[in-house]
Amino acid sequence: MSGNVTIRDVARKAGVSISTVSRVINGTGYVRESTRKKIEDAIRALGYSPNHVARSLSKGSTKIIGAILPDISNPFFPTLARGIDDAVSSRGYTLIICNTDSDVRQEESSVRVLLEKRVDGVVFVAGSPESASLVRRASEQVPVAVIDREVEGVPCDTVTVDNFRGSYELTRYLLNCGHRKMAYISGPLHLSTSKKRLAGFRACLRDSGVNDEPHVFHGDFKYDTGYSIAREIIRMGLGITCVVCANDLMAIGAMRCFQDLGIGVPSQVAVCGFDDITMASLVRPSLTTVAQPAYRMGALAAEMLLERIEKGRDQSPRSRVLEPVLVIRDSTGGGGVKA
Amino acid sequence: MSGNVTIRDVARKAGVSISTVSRVINGTGYVRESTRKKIEDAIRALGYSPNHVARSLSKGSTKIIGAILPDISNPFFPTLARGIDDAVSSRGYTLIICNTDSDVRQEESSVRVLLEKRVDGVVFVAGSPESASLVRRASEQVPVAVIDREVEGVPCDTVTVDNFRGSYELTRYLLNCGHRKMAYISGPLHLSTSKKRLAGFRACLRDSGVNDEPHVFHGDFKYDTGYSIAREIIRMGLGITCVVCANDLMAIGAMRCFQDLGIGVPSQVAVCGFDDITMASLVRPSLTTVAQPAYRMGALAAEMLLERIEKGRDQSPRSRVLEPVLVIRDSTGGGGVKA
DNA sequence: CACGTTTATGAAACCGTTTTCATGTGCTAC
DNA sequence: GTAGCACATGAAAACGGTTTCATAAACGTG
Numbered sequence: 220m221s222g223n224v225t226i227r228d229v230a231r232k233a234g235v236s237i238s239t240v241s242r243v244i245n246g247t248g249y250v251r252e253s254t255r256k257k258i259e260d261a262i263r264a265l266g267y268s269p270n271h272v273a274r275s276l277s278k279g280s281t282k283i284i285g286a287i288l289p290d291i292s293n294p295f296f297p298t299l300a301r302g303i304d305d306a307v308s309s310r311g312y313t314l315i316i317c318n319t320d321s322d323v324r325q326e327e328s329s330v331r332v333l334l335e336k337r338v339d340g341v342v343f344v345a346g347s348p349e350s351a352s353l354v355r356r357a358s359e360q361v362p363v364a365v366i367d368r369e370v371e372g373v374p375c376d377t378v379t380v381d382n383f384r385g386s387y388e389l390t391r392y393l394l395n396c397g398h399r400k401m402a403y404i405s406g407p408l409h410l411s412t413s414k415k416r417l418a419g420f421r422a423c424l425r426d427s428g429v430n431d432e433p434h435v436f437h438g439d440f441k442y443d444t445g446y447s448i449a450r451e452i453i454r455m456g457l458g459i460t461c462v463v464c465a466n467d468l469m470a471i472g473a474m475r476c477f478q479d480l481g482i483g484v485p486s487q488v489a490v491c492g493f494d495d496i497t498m499a500s501l502v503r504p505s506l507t508t509v510a511q512p513a514y515r516m517g518a519l520a521a522e523m524l525l526e527r528i529e530k531g532r533d534q535s536p537r538s539r540v541l542e543p544v545l546v547i548r549d550s551t552g553g554g555g556v557k558a
Numbered sequence: 559m560s561g562n563v564t565i566r567d568v569a570r571k572a573g574v575s576i577s578t579v580s581r582v583i584n585g586t587g588y589v590r591e592s593t594r595k596k597i598e599d600a601i602r603a604l605g606y607s608p609n610h611v612a613r614s615l616s617k618g619s620t621k622i623i624g625a626i627l628p629d630i631s632n633p634f635f636p637t638l639a640r641g642i643d644d645a646v647s648s649r650g651y652t653l654i655i656c657n658t659d660s661d662v663r664q665e666e667s668s669v670r671v672l673l674e675k676r677v678d679g680v681v682f683v684a685g686s687p688e689s690a691s692l693v694r695r696a697s698e699q700v701p702v703a704v705i706d707r708e709v710e711g712v713p714c715d716t717v718t719v720d721n722f723r724g725s726y727e728l729t730r731y732l733l734n735c736g737h738r739k740m741a742y743i744s745g746p747l748h749l750s751t752s753k754k755r756l757a758g759f760r761a762c763l764r765d766s767g768v769n770d771e772p773h774v775f776h777g778d779f780k781y782d783t784g785y786s787i788a789r790e791i792i793r794m795g796l797g798i799t800c801v802v803c804a805n806d807l808m809a810i811g812a813m814r815c816f817q818d819l820g821i822g823v824p825s826q827v828a829v830c831g832f833d834d835i836t837m838a839s840l841v842r843p844s845l846t847t848v849a850q851p852a853y854r855m856g857a858l859a860a861e862m863l864l865e866r867i868e869k870g871r872d873q874s875p876r877s878r879v880l881e882p883v884l885v886i887r888d889s890t891g892g893g894g895v896k897a
Numbered sequence: 898c899a900c901g902t903t904t905a906t907g908a909a910a911c912c913g914t915t916t917t918c919a920t921g922t923g924c925t926a927c
Numbered sequence: 928g929t930a931g932c933a934c935a936t937g938a939a940a941a942c943g944g945t946t947t948c949a950t951a952a953a954c955g956t957g
Contacts, residue, residue, distance in 0.1 A: 273913035
């Protein structure tokens with residue numbers, strides 16, 4: 220019944236003009252108390268629900284934020300998404316999430332849809348190197364905040380984690396544990412996150428004067444890949460004592476492989492990851508990793524975005540780098556604080 | 559630049575009326591080939607992007623679907639959400655996800671927002687017994703599909719899993735393994751899913767003539783709760799050989815507790831769950847559980863919803879019950895197919 | 898060749914709001 | 928007594944599309 224009740228119906232029922240009803244709804248301008256009462260009664264009686272589509276058209280603002288990210292069903296992103304959503308909802312905005320599977324075509328179509336829907340802003344987790352032009356395209360229309368993965372050449376607010384440093388400190392810890400023969404399973408190197416993590420790892424080895432050249436393998440952040448690269452590492456018989464993975468999912472895959480082969484973790488091979496997804500603390504042995512503040516990244520990016528939307532777009536873009544935290548657990552055997 | 563380009567600008571540039579431009583955009587009516595060309599050129603030249611807000615207002619359809627669910631950062635829901643999103647996107651709709659933390663107040667506000675935004679339909683995962691009235695309220699305005707948890711007294715499309723049967727078969731398997739002294743950690747009993755799982759468990763015991771009364775504990779589907787109830791079970795010294803949990807997260811919590819207490823799983827106590835979240839196959843020992851087709855549930859519900867939206871709302875509501883699958887892994891020790 | 902179709906286009910109403918502007922009170926202050 | 932201001936309301940123009948209706952040219956076709 221109430222679905223097609225318009226402001227006009229309310230006005231008629233209350234015996235006033237639609238302007239006055241609009242004032243009551245928005246709490247703007249002057250309205251006599253008795254009139255307000257009449258109108259509120261009419262609204263209740265008719266079960267009136269303001270039409271946000273019309274409002275958006277008229278105001279030129281939809282109060283909708285779009286988020287473009289690889290895949291919510293991938294363990295790292297739900298937390299990040301929740302961070303965005305909470306920040307956005309608490310300010311009266313609504314969130315649309317688009318999954319891209321890190322595919323530029325899907326990113327392209329997501330951008331198009333969001334712009335057509337006239338969202339007030341976009342949070343973008345770039346999936347590929349070609350994403351840059353899409354970020355640019357979007358940012359010509361609305362404020363854009365980039366999370367997690369840096370995008371070159373496009374000036375917009377950015378929230379990242381210090382991947383280099385996280386990786387560096389993790390590596391230092393591993394060296395302290397006595398590891399010298401290490402293997403590294405990287406993520407796709409076109410992602411800034413992958414690059415920096417590998418760089419941090421290498422830099423730490425260099426700075427520590429470790430001569431043994433690490434064996435670097437190239438993965439894609441997936442569980443299965445971690446598993447099969449681990450098998451490969453064993454097959455090659457390199458005498459590796461520690462496998463450093465660019466994310467937790469590959470680390471868990473690697474760990475599982477070693478266990479299937481009867482190789483003790485951490486007794487024979489240590490394994491560690493990056494991200495600290497929920498699973499990391501629940502697998503056995505629990506995974507040593509570098510914790511990314513995913514929720515905070517999402518929330519922070521959303522807040523920066525909203526501020527830019529509401530305060531105006533002219534200020535120069537800001538960039539926030541959050542500090543990751545080394546979380547030492549059982550998969551690297553060494554002592555330290557358990558979590 | 560292109561953000562404020564309207565259909566009028568395109569019309570002017572192409573030297574035609576806006577009606578004709580609209581025809582080209584929507585591919586409706588007659589348009590001479592040469593005119594179409596001119597208009598398409600103008601669209602490209604101006605970087606015109608149709609305003610969906612205006613279109614929605616005019617057409618009375620937003621092409622947006624709302625999904626109301628407890629929490630995307632909770633492992634069961636991302637997969638379900640992805641199922642909904644894929645189904646919806648492939649038909650040209652966009653998805654808005656609202657997190658409610660199973661709290662009625664947040665459900666209430668989500669329903670209000672979605673109705674104000676004039677979404678074309680809603681997918682609802684009810685969080686509490688009081689959700690029913692909200693489902694009703696929503697379904698008075700737009701088509702609604704209910705997933706996972708049944709809602710009484712509101713006629714709308716429903717997709718669920720046969721929780722009773724899943725639990726029943728799991729229990730039969732456990733009895734076959736020789737377990738007699740069992741503990742059950744239930745979910746919140748106001749949820750239909752929790753009720754049915756417990757009922758299936760009990761029914762199987764009864765049907766199998768097992769006299770030992772099972773010990774039933776009441777949890778809330780959370781990891782920590784599984785952990786602490788497990789400790790309680792041990793403290794009570796009941797001689798339990800198998801702990802059946804109403805979901806995987808509690809099961810993993812319980813398992814971890816046993817391990818922390820030096821109690822072997824499955825050698826001393828078997829543990830099993832329900833859901834088959836990703837984590838279930840990655841923990842050690844891997845978890846025996848009942849797999850819910852979360853993705854398919856989401857996709858199916860979305861498809862039913864879209865069909866109702868596009869074919870009309872009059873047909874009587876349909877209800878689909880999907881079959882869960884028993885997945886036997888290591889946490890119950892017994893042989894069987896490994897996964 | 899007169900008439901019904903098909904093809905092609907434009908004018909204008911409509912979707913449900915917000916917002917500006919105009920108008921009209923009733924006070925207060927001088 | 929009247930200028931000026933706060934209070935209260937309504938009419939009408941946006942916002943950017945879609946869609947109906949009218950008009951007209953081109954096209955068979957009998």
